[in-house]
Amino acid sequence: MFRAALRDLQWRKKRFVIAMLGVSLVFAMGLVMTGLAESFSAEVDRTLAGVGAKTWVVSADASGPFTSFTPVPVDAIGDPAASPVMVLRQTLVTDDGVRDIIVIGAEVGRLGSPKARKGADLSAGGQAVLDEDLDVVGIGGSLTVGGRTLDVVGTVSGQRLYAGLPVVYTSLTDAQAMAVDGQQLATAFLYDSVPTEVPEGLRVMSVGQVKTDVLRPLDSASSSISFMRILLWIVAATVIGSVLYLQAMERTRDFAVFKATGTSTASIGFGLAMQAVVLSLAAAVLAAMLSLVLAPLFPMHVEIPGSAFLLLPVITVVVGLLASLIALRKTATVQPALAFGG
16 A cells, blocks of 8 residues: 555646645745744843843832833932843834834943944943844944934844844933933843842842733734634645545545455555655645745744744644545545446
């Protein structure tokens, strides 16, 4: 039956190639959806790692340092180990239009001040280190944010929030000038350890809690992407199942001959299952290549994890085998007497 299944694939190669192309495109979109959802989390991890704090302290009235703007006096905490920062949502007007950005103002040289991947770190007020995705200005240029003109001295990589908003680091004094007319206020305090206590009116947040809060506004988008991915798997299963079912319908007399000559139903079913596996694995390989082509075409960042490429063949084989169940049931109902019909 193994050889017969391979010969049948060769005989109907056009149909299988068309089916493989269709299924691979669906699986490629599934990979892209996976990478899109993964990018939401990955960019937050990189940004929080770039800030470098182990613990965040914010106002008790704030949901988090990035999702709400609730400033408190810089001297409210009274702990020299705490590094005050101010986080802002701002816009940057460029020749290409308006860009939304996240501004993080930190005291120069203290926790929260960025480590530039290219160029130099912040060394004084009036400077900025920005994510390289904000390609409207390079190192040595300048940009105007919130009425402040900042000289770009360095860049970081992959530090974005809210599905692609690039981060711009500046000094705390510049951020205060943008948002609160230079008042000595901060929206969060950073620690490189867990503080034993904080003043009343403030609360402690771990890095995990900050990440959860940042991703909260994207819950609907993430759920929609997950739902779309499930629909894509269903479409792929439908395509594979329809191809195998039509093939089983066309080979009804062949199956009857096999049974009449002593071939078991299990052996015939194994041949169909093998065809499903071959189709699924070929589609998985092509899908991986297509996803790498499609990902850069998306307007949002798509970061397909390596685990998704390793898991894809497993998923495709499972989907293919499940989709072939209808065809397998068809082989079980074929009567050997049909081989001797007119």
